[in-house]
Amino acid sequence: MVSDRFAILDLVHGVLEAIKADFGCLLVAALFIIIMASTIVFATIFTPPAHNAFV
Numbered sequence: 001m002v003s004d005r006f007a008i009l010d011l012v013h014g015v016l017e018a019i020k021a022d023f024g025c026l027l028v029a030a031l032f033i034i035i036m037a038s039t040i041v042f043a044t045i046f047t048p049p050a051h052n053a054f055v
Contacts, residue, residue: 019026
């Protein structure tokens with residue numbers, strides 16, 4: 001039982017170390033997703049509706 005608890009803590013520690021090691025990549029990916037989503041939102045807000053559905 002005790003070794004299982006420590007195994008879970010080791011697993012959590014390993015995941016945290018991996019996130020720290022790849023933090024720059026995760027940050028760039030998150031910023032890319034935020035910028036793409038905001039581009040879609042602002043284009044939808046600021047683009048006037050077309051009067052003709054085929055335009």
